[in-house]
Amino acid sequence: MKARQKRLIFILVGLAILGLATWLVFNALGNNMSYFYSPTEVVQKKAPENHVFRLGGMVVNDSVQRGKELTVRFAVTDTANVVNVEYTGILPDLFEEGQGVIAQGKLADSGIFVASEVLAKHDENYMPPEVADALKKAGMKPGGGKQ
Amino acid sequence: MSSNRINWFKYSSPATFYPLAGKLAPWFTAIAVILIMVGLYMGFFVAPTDYKQGEGYRIIFVHVPASWMSMFIYLVMAFWAAMGLVFNTRMSGMMVQSLAPTGAMFTFLALWTGAFWGKPMWGTWWVWDARLTSELILFFLYIGYIALHSSIDDNRRADRATAILVLVGVVNIPIIYYSVQWWNTLHQGASVSVKSGSSMASVMLISMLIMAFAFWAYTIAISLARVRSIILERERDKQWVSELPEIKQ
Numbered sequence: 290m291k292a293r294q295k296r297l298i299f300i301l302v303g304l305a306i307l308g309l310a311t312w313l314v315f316n317a318l319g320n321n322m323s324y325f326y327s328p329t330e331v332v333q334k335k336a337p338e339n340h341v342f343r344l345g346g347m348v349v350n351d352s353v354q355r356g357k358e359l360t361v362r363f364a365v366t367d368t369a370n371v372v373n374v375e376y377t378g379i380l381p382d383l384f385e386e387g388q389g390v391i392a393q394g395k396l397a398d399s400g401i402f403v404a405s406e407v408l409a410k411h412d413e414n415y416m417p418p419e420v421a422d423a424l425k426k427a428g429m430k431p432g433g434g435k436q
Numbered sequence: 437m438s439s440n441r442i443n444w445f446k447y448s449s450p451a452t453f454y455p456l457a458g459k460l461a462p463w464f465t466a467i468a469v470i471l472i473m474v475g476l477y478m479g480f481f482v483a484p485t486d487y488k489q490g491e492g493y494r495i496i497f498v499h500v501p502a503s504w505m506s507m508f509i510y511l512v513m514a515f516w517a518a519m520g521l522v523f524n525t526r527m528s529g530m531m532v533q534s535l536a537p538t539g540a541m542f543t544f545l546a547l548w549t550g551a552f553w554g555k556p557m558w559g560t561w562w563v564w565d566a567r568l569t570s571e572l573i574l575f576f577l578y579i580g581y582i583a584l585h586s587s588i589d590d591n592r593r594a595d596r597a598t599a600i601l602v603l604v605g606v607v608n609i610p611i612i613y614y615s616v617q618w619w620n621t622l623h624q625g626a627s628v629s630v631k632s633g634s635s636m637a638s639v640m641l642i643s644m645l646i647m648a649f650a651f652w653a654y655t656i657a658i659s660l661a662r663v664r665s666i667i668l669e670r671e672r673d674k675q676w677v678s679e680l681p682e683i684k685q
Binding site for chain 1: 485521522523556566611624626640
């Protein structure tokens with residue numbers, strides 16, 4: 290075997306071991322790498338109690354209620370379960386019913402998620418307004434299936 | 437048959453690659469300039485407004501191609517770093533060195549334009565989600581490469597030492613690319629992918645692809661120009677450099 294073939298094998302084996310090690314690390318970290326918890330995880334009590342965490346999902350249609358001053362109540366769903374959220378503050382432009390959001394806050398004893406920050410999550414669909422209208426008329430969500 | 441086949445190994449020598457790079461660079465510069473003008477015009481004037489984000493979405497015509505380039509340039513650097521370690525060729529290290537600043541520039545551009553888009557759309561400049569964090573690590577890898585290379589005086593030793601760094605860092609690339617699928621992130625999934633095609637209107641997609649090709653041409657042009665100066669600097673004591681018409685005068 291030539292020296293350069295040895296070096297090539299050495300690099301390939303090294304990269305393979307490195308890749309495996311990285312994979313094991315991320316596997317062990319598991320869900321901790323995720324930026325937010327889904328409503329189902331909150332209902333199943335997988336989210337941390339008495340601790341600040343993030344909740345992500347879709348704003349349920351017709352669930353947004355404006356309260357006194359800047360207080361807003363709405364429900365977040367992942368289509369399986371629903372969590373009620375209360376937030377006082379300014380909402381981002383893309384906040385809308387049926388749109389993805391990520392709220393940071395704590396779960397109150399009443400089961401309401403009290404958010405201190407609400408971010409809008411955008412999806413991967415980009416289209417002109419006419420196409421979105423046409424899709425809506427046809428009874429479909431823009432982009433077809435996802436979410 | 438064998439006479440009209442290109443002997444690629446011929447160009448692994450700086451003396452033969454230097455004039456080739458000089459011949460190719462202006463062509464890629466011209467392609468880059470034309471494509472950037474066409475791409476930006478289509479992106480800003482031809483492509484329609486987005487149904488939800490309005491005009492703000494137009495940042496993707498720079499953001500997405502820049503992010504693609506930031507990852508792709510690193511893979512090319514890793515390829516040359518491996519070639520340098522295996523074959524001990526002089527050109528490989530110089531190619532890595534010439535690509536690094538452009539890669540760092542595109543990574544910074546991706547992070548910067550992303551922050552500008554994130555403020556109005558998400559409601560925040562920056563979040564520590566998996567996609568954004570791993571892209572920031574990529575930026576540090578580029579900066580780390582440049583710093584380590586310039587801290588070692590002997591160029592050949594610097595090439596070998598930094599090649600290890602570049603190869604170790606390559607694990608980050610699949611993490612960036614698949615982060616939006618593996619974990620819940622604030623960053624949205626890919627709008628364009630090989631498997632599921634595109635979820636964008638076609639004019640938007642075409643404008644974005646033109647910008648991607650423009651950035652390719654720009655990267656090739658700038659790194660060829662840069663590698664020429666690196667060759668001259670490293671080979672300044674060699675006979676062939678002193679015989680170059682532009683050196684002799």
